[in-house]
Amino acid sequence: MDAIMTDTGFVDVAALDDIPQRGARTVATAHGDVAIFRTGDDAVFALRDSCPHRGGKISHGIVHGHGVTCPLHNWVIALATGAAEGEAAASCVPRFPVRVAEGRVLLDVSAPLAPA
């Protein structure tokens, strides 16, 4: 995984301030929509915008701590791992490399990260 993840794969997608704290914005990609989350402590995560349960758009969920609650049926997804709280390990939301540099959000959608 690390071999694929080169610096050149990162693309500037937004300013950090475009994403509200405890909120998310989306990026359209070849892998489908990717949701970029910004937590209350300014951590940033990128996950596919689809709940493993019924495909709900988790970008619309309420962000709390380092988790998000899917708006459809209240599944809680851990942003750091993509795992659904209390669900089987298989129910993981794919994650993408994302980082913040000088107030800009850099996203790499060349390939999802390996499951945590």
Place this chain on the structure above:
Amino acid sequence: MHGTTLSRPRLVVVGNGMAGMRTVEEILAIAPGIFDITVFGAEPHPNYDRIMLSPLLAGEKRFEDIVLNDYDWYASNGIRLIAGEHVDWIDRARRIVRGAAGTEAPYDLLLLATGSSPFVLPIPGAELDGVQTFRSVADVGDMLATARSGAKAVVIGGGLLGLEAAHGLDLRGAEVTVIHLMPTLMERQLDASAAHLLKQNLEARGMTILTGTETAAFIGDDRVRAVRLKDGREIPTDLVVMAVGIRPNAGLARATGLECNRGVIVDDFLRTSDPAIFAIGECVEHDGKVFGLVAPIWEMARVAARAMTGTPGIGFTPAASVTRLKVSGVEMASAGAFLGDSGTEDIVLRDGARGTYRRLVLRENRIVGLVAIGDASDAAWHFQLLKDGTDIGEIRDSVIFGPLADGAADPDEAVLALPDGAEICGCNGVCKGTITRAIKAFGLASVDDVRARTKASSSCGSCTGQVEALLRAALGREYAPATVKPVCKCTGLDHGEVRRRIVGGKLKSIPAVMQALEWKTPDGCHVCRPALNFYLLCAWPGEYVDDAQSRFVNERMHANIQKDGTFSVVPRMWGGVTNARELRAIADVVDKFDIPEVKITGGQRIDMLGVKREDLPTVWRDLNAAGLVSGHAYGKALRTVKTCVGSEWCRFGTQNSTRMGIALEKMSWGSWHPHKVKMAVSGCPRNCAEASIKDFGVIATEAGWDLLVGGNGGIRLRGTDLLCKVTTEAEVLEYCAAFLQLYREEAHYLERTAPWIERVGLDYVKQAVVEDEDNRKALAARFLHAQTFAQADPWAMESAAAAGAKFTHVAELT
């Protein structure tokens, strides 16, 4: 008496103070009636609590309040009390005690409990009027004769007793200066940091504290008028109180040839060098030590009582003890080697804002000393660790914070230790005694009972835990606390408590609530955040800034999310009435945005389903242009007001139900609620608008309007209850506004009116809205006030704002 003295051994007690009487009590408990008891007391009083002289001086207590054993106690235990007669001679050969007034009492066993005397500084002027000590009720009387408001008082001695005297004089309004020889106050109990905080605290109350200062003389002709210090300064004063220490009263024992050093020397069983004579309390010296605090003296009383009654038991060893004091209202504790040395380490916790300090002194991971000031609530636990020699290696990181993390603390203890005069409820100024008396007098059994009777805990609620502790203490197992159903796992509080504290604590933001109510998570969860957002919005209309990130997606997007991620859009149709212009605008929007489905809703509106997220702002703009606004079909808000055609068209109609419905909707649109709210108005009892399954239903009659509440056509069908009957449209509006506001202010978030009414009872709602006219008008006024902020069309606001990335992707990388 002559006959019985032969059959029972005679016990004579010299000293009617705390140590002597405690021993007598212990004896009576072990072997009641075994002795014929006579007690001599120098003071003309029954035994009183010397520790309470300070509150007596401060006027917080009366003498009756500090009596430990009243005259009846002596009488009922057959004890002969000779109060006010000083014992000046013991004839050990004949075993007779003689008082100053000539009273003689023969003994078989003698107990000396003569206590101690305050040390008087041997400096010039010590004999002047107005120079005195602080040791007895008589001393308090002398001080009160001088220490009226505005008088100047100097206390010599910054130890426990001196500061107690200073505190009492301060409360009496005197201008107090404390002079202390040592560099820090209470150096026998406190380290320098703790002493510094104490000094600050006393100075903040207006006392002057001079440490490292020595007194040279008292100046005056008959009466003291100033204190002269070693450095030549003079401090004008009306009163000098010396509290520089005590020394054992061993003079009587010494005069009769008992072995004495500083005090009367006793063995481990409190026996003096004469086997028929025991001694106890501050007059004794045991193993080279003298005593001044109560804890070891109580232990002495136990040991002496066993020895005197011939009960087997182990001897006296002064156990390590923790000194817990409240000096001048400042809580403090100290124990063990609290100063530490080169072989010890310290853990220190300070809270500058609260003025608290605690320090644990460790040797090889064991607590060997502790000192705390400002908050001594965990001292008992720390002391237990000290006494047990517990290895605290594993909890070293958290041990300073106390046992709370282990759930081992007893929070009740702190409350129960408070005096009756201590204020429990700061909002309503209710003190502990008022609550405990009310619990007893009125048989109160719940926090709600206490709130209703005393007002305690009825405002901000932060004292609820303390009130519960008092109920537990009063009722024991009878007390069944209301089962609390916490809002969510982020808090232990239930919805009602959270709402009460938001209002009472004037908490006006989500972070403020989470801080004040000690939320367990950094920013809540999907359960509590929307609830808090609503509670704050309801409590502080116009002030609270709505937090979009704490709203469910539908309310954040002002549209209903569908299972495929698209949205449905429902414009408001007032009372279910529309026209060609609105219908044409809807048709145009459907065509323009290729909206896949259009449906008539049960609430007499039109639903456009399958609208793409990015189209929402333009759809709204087009609908707004035709005068259509948000129908709030997506919100915990006022939804529809369904109507029938009413008297305008229907042959059965008795009133203009459509006009009534529109008026209701115009008044209440835009209002946020704990859950969705649906209304309906029917023009006759045939009820075509199905008003009897709505949250607020109105049915017209010949005489006026029936107002119905609490209906629900959902999973659990519930017909409405009749709230009342009214006659005018204005009344319908007022009652509706009041009802909605009561629901807004008191229901739990996500609780529909039906379960809310079942929970609180229809009678309660009737009382609040129908019977109490003033309350109804106040509720309605609050609703209408909130509406002045709420009635703004969110669609217009969102579509006018720069179309943010809320509705689009921030980037496209396809």
